[in-house]
Amino acid sequence: MAKVSRRDFLRASSGAAVAAGLATGYAAGPQRVAVAAGPSERATANEKVALGFIGTAGRATALMSAFNQYDDVEFAAFCDVYQPHLDEAVARTEGRAKGYRDFRDLLEHPGLDAVVIATPPHWHALIFAYACQAGLDVYCEKPMCLHPAEGRMMVDMARKHGRVTQIGTQIHAEENYHRVVEIVQSGILGKISIARVHLNQNDFPEALPNTPDSDPPPDLDWDMWLGPLHERPYNQMLFVDGHHRFFKETIGSWLHEMGPHLLDLPFWALGLGAPKSVAAIGGRYALRDMTTIPDTVEALFEYPDQLLTWSNQCASSQDEYMNGTERRILISFHGTNGTLRADYGAYELLDDQGRLQDVELPEPSIPPSPGHQREFLDCVKSREMCSCNVEYHYPVHLAMNLAHLSMDLSRKLHWDAETETIVGDREATRKLTPDYRDPWRLLKA
Secondary structure, X not given: OOOOOHHHXXXXXXXXXXXXXXXXXXXXXXXXXXXXXXXXXXXXXXXXXXXXXXXXXXXXXXHHHHHHOOOOEEEEEEEOOEHHHHHHHHHHOOOOOEEEOOHHHHXXXXXXXXXEEOOOHHXXXXXXXXXXXXXXXXXXXXXXXXXXXXHHHHHHHHHHHOOOEEEOOHHHHOHHHHHHHHHHHHOOOOOEEEEEEEEEEEOOOOOOOOOOOEOOOOOEOHHHHHOOOOOOOEOHXXXXXXXXXXXXXXXXXXXXXXXXXXXXXXXXHHOOOOOOEEEEXXXXXXXXXXXXXXXXXXXXXEEOOEEEEXXXXXXXXXXOOOOOOOEEXXXXXXXXXXXXXXXXXXXXXXXXXOOOOOOOOOOOOOOOOOOHHHHHHHHHHHOOOOOOOHHHHHHHHHHHHHHHHHHHHOOOEEEEOXXXXXXXXXXXXXXXXXXXXXXXXXXXX
């Protein structure tokens, strides 16, 4: 029998489409499922974890610094579709790491234990699936996916191949989030009927200057940068400085960009799973530039016994209850005894008619995190599940993905968690699966 390389296997698999509709059932939180041994079986407690970085600019540089502080990390390989970025990354290792232009080639790099995915978001789900299929553990930047079928594929791939996964919502590891979760789950707030998430900023009138399309730089593989996106001309603003976050085709809205960080807290504290229904509206009411994401978004998520809301505006950052200047956030839990309000670094309790006066705060119960990246490295070695693994994040991203679909279709969506379809809406159910450009397809687990 002819020997088939990992690369040949991966290329052949790119044509395998996921069946229409999503698989039944999903995990609402981290599950203690079996996790396979590492691909090279080198990452024992006293040995280095060999990492490959897919995407080497922007957010990737911060991740390199975060991982590089640990002595048990080896930067073994880098991949980028822009040669200058790739050359800069390889130079940081004084040439020890190998550079690749195609992520599928990097996945064949001998001795790799895990990959860090730091590409623009439209690539996250597919590269994640290929990496799991290649037997590699995965640290994936947020948002992990833009469509529900992508999230389902990621969960199924990680399960089937027994991969350790961590989604890059590093605020989850901070002590302030831990304390908020402990207080909310203690019950001292009483019955919580609604949690609200606010993100305010002021990009008016021009987040990005209007810039004409042009030819791509000679050292950029623009076709590979686009990947599953529909073909479109190169534009410098879309490519540079992480500006993909301002374009609907690559991010959707600020709900996908910041939602994984902000919605993580109510999902964690309240133990939320799949929503019963989602309704979202948004539009461009103020911005007059070349960005395409909505500047104002309101979303409502319905759960069996409470509501969750998202409110985002890009034309005014002012709100008397929010700290910060450029970007102001507020996450609030409204209970019958009082309200808890929080941002990344602090929280406050608001008493309601003296009902919290004699209440004692719960003792700390959540163990301190060693750090989001450190936790991933430890789990690669121990084969335990990370706190922000792909199964934990699936319901968070499902809610966000459905909100974007609701905005696109201009209607409320009712979700059936058993069949993972949208009730009474065949058009919306079809749109759970992205329309990838040939030859890219979702992979079967």
